[in-house]
Amino acid sequence: MAEMRSGRMEELLRNFALITENSYQRLAEWKDHAKGNVIGCLPMYVPEEIIDAAGILPITILVEDNNITLADYYLQPHLCSLVRAKFDLALRGKLDFLDGIVFPDLCDLTQQIPDIWSLHSSVPFKYSLCLARGNLKLPSRKHYLVQQFTHFKVSLERHFSLRITDERLRQSIITYNTHRTLLQRLYQIRRSNPSLFHAGDLVMVVAASMFMPKEEHNKLLLELITQAEAIAPVTDNRPRLVLSQLCDRPKKGVIDLFDQVGAVVADDDLFTGTRYFFKLVDDTLNPIESLVDRYVNGVPCPTKSDSNHDWGDFLVNMVKNANADGIVIFLVRFCEPLGFDYPYLKKKLSEARVPNMLLETEVGVEGHLEQIRTKVQAFIEMLKGV
Amino acid sequence: MVAKDTKPVNPVKEKRRQLYNSYWEEVRNAELIGKKFVYCTNATPIEFLQAMDFVPVFPSNVSATCSAAKVATEMCEAAEAEGYPTDLCSYGRTQIGDILLGNKSPSPIGPLPKPSLLITGCHDHIMIKWFEQISRLYSAPMIVIDVPFAHDDISQENKEVAHKYIEEQVWELVTFLQDFTGRPFNWERLYELIGNTKKSYQLCQEVLDLRRYIPSPLSAWDLFSDLLFPSRVLRGWPDAIGFYKLALDYYTDLVNKGIGAIPNEKYRLHFDGLPPWFRMGFLAKNLASYGALPLSGPYELSLHFEDLDPSRPVESYAATVGRHYNLEGTISKIDDIAGLVSRYFLHGQIIAWSRTCRVFTIGMRDRIEILEKRTGIPSVIIECDTCDARLTSDEKMSYAIDAFMEVLAVKNRRRFS
Numbered sequence: 060m061a062e063m064r065s066g067r068m069e070e071l072l073r074n075f076a077l078i079t080e081n082s083y084q085r086l087a088e089w090k091d092h093a094k095g096n097v098i099g100c101l102p103m104y105v106p107e108e109i110i111d112a113a114g115i116l117p118i119t120i121l122v123e124d125n126n127i128t129l130a131d132y133y134l135q136p137h138l139c140s141l142v143r144a145k146f147d148l149a150l151r152g153k154l155d156f157l158d159g160i161v162f163p164d165l166c167d168l169t170q171q172i173p174d175i176w177s178l179h180s181s182v183p184f185k186y187s188l189c190l191a192r193g194n195l196k197l198p199s200r201k202h203y204l205v206q207q208f209t210h211f212k213v214s215l216e217r218h219f220s221l222r223i224t225d226e227r228l229r230q231s232i233i234t235y236n237t238h239r240t241l242l243q244r245l246y247q248i249r250r251s252n253p254s255l256f257h258a259g260d261l262v263m264v265v266a267a268s269m270f271m272p273k274e275e276h277n278k279l280l281l282e283l284i285t286q287a288e289a290i291a292p293v294t295d296n297r298p299r300l301v302l303s304q305l306c307d308r309p310k311k312g313v314i315d316l317f318d319q320v321g322a323v324v325a326d327d328d329l330f331t332g333t334r335y336f337f338k339l340v341d342d343t344l345n346p347i348e349s350l351v352d353r354y355v356n357g358v359p360c361p362t363k364s365d366s367n368h369d370w371g372d373f374l375v376n377m378v379k380n381a382n383a384d385g386i387v388i389f390l391v392r393f394c395e396p397l398g399f400d401y402p403y404l405k406k407k408l409s410e411a412r413v414p415n416m417l418l419e420t421e422v423g424v425e426g427h428l429e430q431i432r433t434k435v436q437a438f439i440e441m442l443k444g445v
Numbered sequence: 446m447v448a449k450d451t452k453p454v455n456p457v458k459e460k461r462r463q464l465y466n467s468y469w470e471e472v473r474n475a476e477l478i479g480k481k482f483v484y485c486t487n488a489t490p491i492e493f494l495q496a497m498d499f500v501p502v503f504p505s506n507v508s509a510t511c512s513a514a515k516v517a518t519e520m521c522e523a524a525e526a527e528g529y530p531t532d533l534c535s536y537g538r539t540q541i542g543d544i545l546l547g548n549k550s551p552s553p554i555g556p557l558p559k560p561s562l563l564i565t566g567c568h569d570h571i572m573i574k575w576f577e578q579i580s581r582l583y584s585a586p587m588i589v590i591d592v593p594f595a596h597d598d599i600s601q602e603n604k605e606v607a608h609k610y611i612e613e614q615v616w617e618l619v620t621f622l623q624d625f626t627g628r629p630f631n632w633e634r635l636y637e638l639i640g641n642t643k644k645s646y647q648l649c650q651e652v653l654d655l656r657r658y659i660p661s662p663l664s665a666w667d668l669f670s671d672l673l674f675p676s677r678v679l680r681g682w683p684d685a686i687g688f689y690k691l692a693l694d695y696y697t698d699l700v701n702k703g704i705g706a707i708p709n710e711k712y713r714l715h716f717d718g719l720p721p722w723f724r725m726g727f728l729a730k731n732l733a734s735y736g737a738l739p740l741s742g743p744y745e746l747s748l749h750f751e752d753l754d755p756s757r758p759v760e761s762y763a764a765t766v767g768r769h770y771n772l773e774g775t776i777s778k779i780d781d782i783a784g785l786v787s788r789y790f791l792h793g794q795i796i797a798w799s800r801t802c803r804v805f806t807i808g809m810r811d812r813i814e815i816l817e818k819r820t821g822i823p824s825v826i827i828e829c830d831t832c833d834a835r836l837t838s839d840e841k842m843s844y845a846i847d848a849f850m851e852v853l854a855v856k857n858r859r860r861f862s
Contacts, residue, residue, distance in 0.1 A: 133810050137532065137800055164594055167570045171807045174597045174774035178811055187596045189607075192573065193589025199613040200591070206606045364573045364589060366580075393532050395803070399574035402528035403581055419530075 063293065064255065068286035071279060072260055078267040079121075083148070086118060086270060087156035096158040096219065101145065101169065102306045102330055103360070104190055105161045106208055106350040108340065111231040111273070112223045113215050119269035120145050120154065121331070122307050127423040133175060134168075139393050140422035141307045142168050149180040159184030159218070161211075165306070165362040166396055184218045186211055195355040195365045204351040212347070228346040238273045239336040241280045246326065246333065248284065250381050252292035253299055253325045258317035261324075262308050266331045297321050298442040301378050303328035304389035305360070305397060310420055313389070316432050320439045326381035328374060334358050361396035370400065371407030378413045384442045385414035387435075392421040414442060457692045461671040464679060464688055472558060475500040481561040481626075484579060487677045487748060488566025488769055490590065490615060490762050492638040495681050496631045497622045499562065503678055504579065505572075507543060507554055508536040508832055512722035516551035517832035523550075535801045535832035537575035544582055562625070563587040564618070568747070568771040569804045588621065590614050592766055597774030611763035619759070636755040638681035639762075646750035648689030649676040655696045656740050656789045660705025662696040665716045665739035666729050667706065673744050711736030712853050715785055717743055717812075718797035718805040721829040721837050728827075731843060732795075735850045739795060741785045743805060746770035775808045779815050786820045793853050794824040795846075800836045823856060825849035 064072075078085070090097050096115040100107060110117035122144040130147035148154050160182050164170040173187040189207055191200040212223050242265065249256055264283070268276040300322050302309065308331040317324060327333055337358040341349040359368035378386055386408060390397055401417060408415040416438045418431055475482070483499040485491055491501045511517040512535075520542030521535055527545055529538055543550045543557070550556065560583055565576045573589055580587035591614065593607040619630050652672060655662055663672065672692065675685035699705075716739035720728065732739065747770045754761035770781060785791060794816065796809050813824040827845045830836035 133808075135798065135806060135809070138803060138807065167804045168807055170570070170594045171775070174776065175808045175811055177598075178775065185598070187594070187599075189593040191591050192567065192570075193587075193591050197614075197617055199610060199617055202613065203591075203593075203606070203610040206610075210603060210606065361574070362570075364577055364587075366577075366587070390530070392530075393803075395533060395571055396574055398530045398533045399537065399571075399578055401530070403578065405528050417528075 063290055065286055071283045075267040076263045078270055079263055082270045083153045090156050098159040099157045100161045104163050104354055108231040108235050109212050112227040113221055122422055138168050141391055142172055144422040161186045161188055163188045163190055186214055192364045196367050205347055208347050208350055225346055229342055232340045232342045234273050236339045238277050239339055242336040244284050248287045250325055253323040254293055254295040258324045259314040262331050265335055266308050297323050298384040298439055299323055299325035301326045301381055301383045301386040306330050309389050312428055313431055316435050320436050322439050325383045326377055361400040371404050375411040387416050390417055390419045392419050457695050458671055460688050460691055476558045482558045484560040484563040486565045486572050488568045488766050489564045491680050495638050496635040497626050504540045505536055508539040509722050510554055511539050511552050512832040514553045515723045518834045521833050534571045535830055539832045541578055559583050560585045566590045566766055567592045568769040592772055594772050597776045608763055608767055611767050612760055615759045615762055635758055639753055639755040639758050641683055642680040643750055643753045645685035645689055646676050652692045652696055655700055658700045660710035661740050662699035664706040665742045668742055707733045707738050709736040710738050712792045714739045715741045715791050715794045719799045719802050719831045720797050731846055740789050746781045771804050775811050779812055782816055783820050786822055793822050796826045798826045798828050800830045802831055823852050
C-alpha cells in the first residue's frame, strides 16, 4: 500500500536509496569536491561525534556488494563474511579515499582485524577502539571507556593537527541527537502506519545517514517525515514484523522477500535501524562521559555481555510496542556473539509467545536465497494462520 | 647424542594422572561439604578465589577430556538440538551439551558441580559468550576480567591505561568476593598461593627448556597432555611444585642418556592452534613415522607467570593477565613463534586450522608468510576441529602432512646429505 505515498516522498526515498549505492565512489568524489577529510568506522559503537567535532566526516563502512574476491586469501571462509567483505573492499582499493579507519573490538575477529588490515592496506590514520564488556555498571568500565574515548580524541587531534574543544563536541552531540530524534519520529510513523513503507525503505534511510553529513541527512529526513505524517494510517491485515540484525544491513534480496510474501515491517532492531539511533546523548554533562554513558546504558547487545541490559526483554518489548506478530532474526553465518545468545533469545521470545524465526545469511553466497524465500513464506503463512 | 629405541616408563605421566585424579577427588569432596565452586578459565585470577575457599573448575578441560574420550561430538549435537549453530566453538558446544544432557552425558568426568560464580578473562570473546550461557543456565553471577587487546601499534600510553584498567578490575573482584562471602579477604593465603603458582611455573619453564637438547626429551604432546596441566589448572597447589621437580629429574635423565621423545628425531616443529584431541594419537604416530616431532604449542605462550609477585599481588596479576598470546597483534604473535624457532631449533610449523576455533586461526596466512620470510621455516595447515569429529578427516590431515614432509625433506636435504 506504499502507493499512497506522494511523488515527493517517492523521490526522497529514491534519493536515500541512491546514496547507499556506489557509496564509496560517491564519497571519494564528495571528498575531492569538498576538500574535507573522511574517516571510516567499522560497526558498531564508534562515538562518531568525536570525529564530527574534528570537522571530519565520519562514515560507516558497510558491505557494498556481494563480492569477496581477495580477502579470502588472508581470512579463512569460516570467519564472518561481513568483516571479510569489508576487508575485501580495502584490498580492492575501494576505501583508498579514506583518511582513517576506526576499528571497534566487538568479537574475536574485529579485535584482530586492525593488525591484519594494516599489513595489506595502508591507512593514514588507524585507531583500534577497545570497548569494555562484562558488567558495564562497574566503575572500572566507565573509567576505562572515558580514557579510551579521550585517547581517541587526542589521537585525532595529534594526527590531523587540530583541537576538538568541548564546545565543538557538544555541538556535534546536539546535531547527532537531532538526527536520532528525527529517526525516532520516522520510526514512530512506521509503527503507526507500516503499510506506508516497503520492508527495505527505512534501512536505506538509516544507511544513507551513514554515508553523508548528518546536517544534510537531517534536512532530507525532516522533509520525509513531513510527507509521511501527512498520510493518514490505513488498516492493513498483513502480518507485522520486527527484524533484527547486528553489524550491517540485511541483504537487499532477502529484505525484499518480506514485501513479496505479503508482510510489513513494523519496527526493527537492525544496526541500520533502531540500534544506530537508540538513546540520545546527554548534552548537558561532560561530553566524553555522556558518550560513554550512551555505550554503557545504550542498546543491549551480545557483544557487550552485560547482564544489566537483557536483549531478550528488549526484543519482546519491541515486538509488543510495535504490535507486531513476530520477529525475524538475521544471523550472519559464523557470528559467535549472536550464535551463542540465540537459544536464550529464542527461549525468551517463545516464553513471551512471540513467533520467531532465525534466518542465516552470508555475504558472497547467493544460492540459498530460494531456501530463505521458502522459510519466510512458511513463517508468514504460519502468522496468517493459513 | 644418539637417540635410543627404548625409553624407561614415564613416571611424569603417572604423577600427572594422580594429580588429575586428586584434583577431581578434591572437587567431589568439596561438593559433599558444601564448598562453593567457581568456573574459571586459565586467564582467571584463580588464586584470589582459592584464597576465599572457592574451588576452581575449568569447563574447557571438560571439553578437551570429552574430545580425547571421543564423546564430544554427541555432546555438540545436544547443544545444536537446543539451537546453538553448528559453526560455534566446539569447546563451548561440548560443555553446554554436557549440561543439557545431564545424567545422560557420556562425559568420563561425570556431571560438574554447579557453579556459585563464573569468572572469565577476555583472552577469547567466545569464552565470555560460553560462560554467559552457563551463567544463565545456573543463574550464577558472571564476572569478566576484561583485558584490552595489545595491538601491534599500541602506544605506551594505552598500555598503561590497559594495565590500570585490569588492576582496577582485580580490586573490584576482591571487593566482590568479600561481599559475596561476607568475610574479609584472606591476603596471607593469597601470598602463599601466588608464591606456589610462581614456583611451579618457574620449574615448568625449566622442564620446557630441556627442549633445547637434540633429541628433545619431550614433545608438544607431552606439554598438551601432562606438562602444562599442573601449572595452569593446579595453580597454587604445592603438589604442582613436586610434580615439576619430578619432571625435571626425569627429563634431565633422558637428556643425559641421549633419549629423545621419538626414536629418530629429524624435524622439530611448532604446533600452532588447538589440536583435535580425539586424533592426537593418530597425528603423533603419523608425524613420528617421518621423524617429525612437534615440540612447542600455543599454550606455553598464553600466560607468563614469571612477573607474579606475591608482595604485589594485584598489580603483578594485572601485568600477568595483560600479557596473553591471544590478545597480541599479528606481528607480536610472529615474534613469539620466531622466538621458539630460534630457541628450540625448529624446522617447521603445523597449524591446526580448527574449524570452529577462530581465535587461534585468525591471521594464520600472514603468520605463515611472515614467519617464513623471517626465519625460513615453512608451515602447513591441517584442517580439523578440536572436538567435533564431523569436521575432521584423517585423510585430509594425512595428505597435508605427507606433502609437508616432502617440503621439509627438500628444505633440509643438505642437513641430512
